[in-house]
Amino acid sequence: MTEREGAAGKTVINEMQTVIRYEELAAAAIQARQRAYAPYSRFLVGAALLDSEGRIWMGCNVENASYPAGSCAERNAVCKAVSEGARDFSAIAICGAPQDAENSGEFPECPPCGICRQVMREFGRPEMEIVLVKSEREYRVLTLAELLPESFGPDHLGGGDPACVNSGR
Numbered sequence: 711m712t713e714r715e716g717a718a719g720k721t722v723i724n725e726m727q728t729v730i731r732y733e734e735l736a737a738a739a740i741q742a743r744q745r746a747y748a749p750y751s752r753f754l755v756g757a758a759l760l761d762s763e764g765r766i767w768m769g770c771n772v773e774n775a776s777y778p779a780g781s782c783a784e785r786n787a788v789c790k791a792v793s794e795g796a797r798d799f800s801a802i803a804i805c806g807a808p809q810d811a812e813n814s815g816e817f818p819e820c821p822p823c824g825i826c827r828q829v830m831r832e833f834g835r836p837e838m839e840i841v842l843v844k845s846e847r848e849y850r851v852l853t854l855a856e857l858l859p860e861s862f863g864p865d866h867l868g869g870g871d872p873a874c875v876n877s878g879r
């Protein structure tokens with residue numbers, strides 16, 4: 711069970727079993743952020759995506775001299791996972807902040823952009839958890855349904871469960 715704090719910027723305290731998993735995800739997002747390629751914005755983002763089998767897929771933002779060709783950390787993590795056969799995701803931790811932000815000892819919360827929320831919607835269930843990382847021990851947990859209410863998804867096209875398409879399940 712997750713205990714949520716409604717006010718922005720507050721830390722969520724979870725039951726011990728969940729804390730360990732979230733902390734592992736948070737640490738992976740912080741680690742992924744260090745690989746970000748963001749020479750133009752100098753805003754480094756890391757994401758750690760947890761699939762239904764317990765595997766963690768890491769992604770970072772990758773910018774490009776042709777700006778629109780760049781891609782977000784969250785989407786890169788999803789694309790990496792899907793291209794390796796994973797399609798069912800239960801959580802994603804995100805850590806994003808300007809370069810050198812780690813020197814302050816804590817990151818500001820970095821919610822996913824609208825495009826990434828839509829990409830998560832394609833593979834994530836409404837209860838998929840979005841973990842906004844401030845440090846390995848401090849984070850806030852929201853659900854995809856909270857971040858993208860009344861959303862449009864594969865079900866609207868009658869495509870069934872995208873986690874099962876072409877997967878042999």
Ligand SMILES: [Zn+2]
Binds near residue numbers: 782824
């Ligand atoms: Zn994004």
